[in-house]
Every structure is written in structure tokens, then in C-alpha cells.
Amino acid sequence: MRRFERYVALGDSTAEGLDDPDGRGGYRGWANRLAERIAREQGGLLYANLAVRGRTTREVLDEQLDGALAMRPDLAAVVSGTNDILRPHFDAEGVARDIEKMQRALIKAGATVVSFTLPDLTPVMPLARPLRGRILRFARALVEASARTGAFVVDFAAHPVASDPRLWSEDRLHANSLGHERIADALAHALSLPGTGPEWAMALPQRLPRGLPRALAAELLWGRRYLLPWLWRHARGRSSGDGCSPKQPRLEPVTF
Numbered sequence: 001m002r003r004f005e006r007y008v009a010l011g012d013s014t015a016e017g018l019d020d021p022d023g024r025g026g027y028r029g030w031a032n033r034l035a036e037r038i039a040r041e042q043g044g045l046l047y048a049n050l051a052v053r054g055r056t057t058r059e060v061l062d063e064q065l066d067g068a069l070a071m072r073p074d075l076a077a078v079v080s081g082t083n084d085i086l087r088p089h090f091d092a093e094g095v096a097r098d099i100e101k102m103q104r105a106l107i108k109a110g111a112t113v114v115s116f117t118l119p120d121l122t123p124v125m126p127l128a129r130p131l132r133g134r135i136l137r138f139a140r141a142l143v144e145a146s147a148r149t150g151a152f153v154v155d156f157a158a159h160p161v162a163s164d165p166r167l168w169s170e171d172r173l174h175a176n177s178l179g180h181e182r183i184a185d186a187l188a189h190a191l192s193l194p195g196t197g198p199e200w201a202m203a204l205p206q207r208l209p210r211g212l213p214r215a216l217a218a219e220l221l222w223g224r225r226y227l228l229p230w231l232w233r234h235a236r237g238r239s240s241g242d243g244c245s246p247k248q249p250r251l252e253p254v255t256f
Contacts, residue, residue, distance in 0.1 A: 006048075040256065057083075075112050118157065119163045186200045
């Protein structure tokens with residue numbers, strides 16, 4: 001196993017760790033889980049997380065890349081795209097190019113870089129069916145960009161388990177704790193960490209389908225709790241990340 005000394009995560013709310021509570025009022029998330037795994041394996045690791053919820057990929061590039069490079073990471077995770085896909089106008093290839101720029105800069109500076117695609121959200125959020133084409137175009141563009149840069153990419157769009165609603169939180173935009181655990185396992189496997197394998201991609205046990213009345217009730221509840229507030233916030237030009245700062249802006253020793 002290659003030893004990593006300095007690990008930095010860049011991105012949006014997915015990289016920040018929503019919705020994987022850490023028990024202390026914050027969020028743990030796949031980036032922390034991966035850091036903890038590496039630190040246990042090799043006896044220590046310095047880790048920073050520059051992710052901020054609500055950020056588009058261009059904002060991640062403009063606001064986080066220089067800070068990440070200044071830390072001289074030998075491992076970096078670059079994950080964003082959800083907020084771009086939700087915008088009225090979306091350029092899959094343009095977003096992938098911005099991620100490619102970040103990957104190239106970090107790799108040129110000596111870092112191993114990992115990224116991942118978004119899965120089809122239709123099974124999680126039926127109203128997201130019109131976004132399916134955007135998600136798949138972005139996945140193809142990101143896989144191609146990562147092949148050009150040499151970054152490791154986990155293509156969750158190609159794995160049905162990533163679309164299992166049981167891996168997603170109530171808001172249907174963020175993974176839950178089990179989902180973040182699976183993401184961390186997938187990235188650890190991509191990095192060939194000791195003790196890792198393809199088990200992360202295994203399907204969850206089959207479950208009985210919900211009846212139509214329960215399914216409709218769940219959709220109405222989700223719409224009232226999450227969709228309408230999101231629409232209202234964006235109609236006013238607001239973002240969930242307004243006033244937010246990076247989760248962990250400095251390299252610090254991983255504790256677990």
C-alpha cells in the first residue's frame with residue numbers, strides 16, 4: 001500500500017458529508033470515513049476538507065483548488081456536480097472539464113486523485129426522471145475526463161445499488177450513513193487499500209414493495225418538507241451554502 005501523508009477533499013455538500021451525522025452536531029461523511037480508514041491502516045494521516053454545501057463545480061474550482069494545492073496533498077478527492085445538474089442550464093462536458101482542470105492540477109502537484117459519478121436518482125426521487133439524461137451525460141463525460149488525467153473514478157451510474165433508496169437520506173439528494181459507508185468502501189477499493197474488495201457494489205437484501213397509498217403519502221411528505229423549501233430558496237437566489245465556510249480548512253491529524 002502506498003503511504004499517504006496529506007489528504008484533502010474538495011467539493012460540495014456530498015463531500016462535506018451531508019447527511020451522515022457525526023454525533024456532535026456535524027457531519028462525518030465518506031471523506032472522513034476514508035481518512036479514518038487510511039489512518040488506521042498506516043498509523044496516521046493529515047486531513048483537510050474544503051467542501052462547502054451548495055457550491056457548483058466552477059465555484060469549487062475558483063474557491064477551493066488553490067487552497068488545496070497549497071497544502072501539497074498526496075491524496076485528493078474531487079467530488080461535485082449535483083448543484084450543476086439542478087440548475088436550469090447544464091453543460092455536462094463543461095462541468096467535467098472543470099473537474100478535469102482540478103484533477104490535472106492536483107496530479108501535477110503529486111497527488112493521487114479520486115472522483116465519482118452520480119447515480120441515476122429516479123428510483124430515489126421519481127420526480128428526478130427528467131434529470132436522468134443529464135446525470136448519465138455527466139457520468140460519461142467525467143469517466144472520459146478521468147481517463148485523460150489518470151485520476152481514479154468510481155462510476156456509480158453504472159452500479160444499480162447506488163440508486164437504492166435505502167442508501168439515501170430523507171431529502172433524497174444526499175446519502176445517509178449507510179450510503180456514505182458504501183461510498184468510502186468504493187473509494188478505498190479504487191485505491192486498492194488493504195482488505196478492500198468489490199463487496200460495496202453488492203445489492204441490498206430484497207424488500208417488499210410499498211403499496212400505492214404509502215408511496216403517494218411519502219411523495220407528498222417529501223414535497224412539503226424538502227422540495228417546496230428548495231424551490232422557494234432558489235427562487236430568491238439563495239443557496240444552502242450562503243454564509244457557510246469549509247468543513248475543515250486546515251490539515252489536522254485524523255482521530256478515530
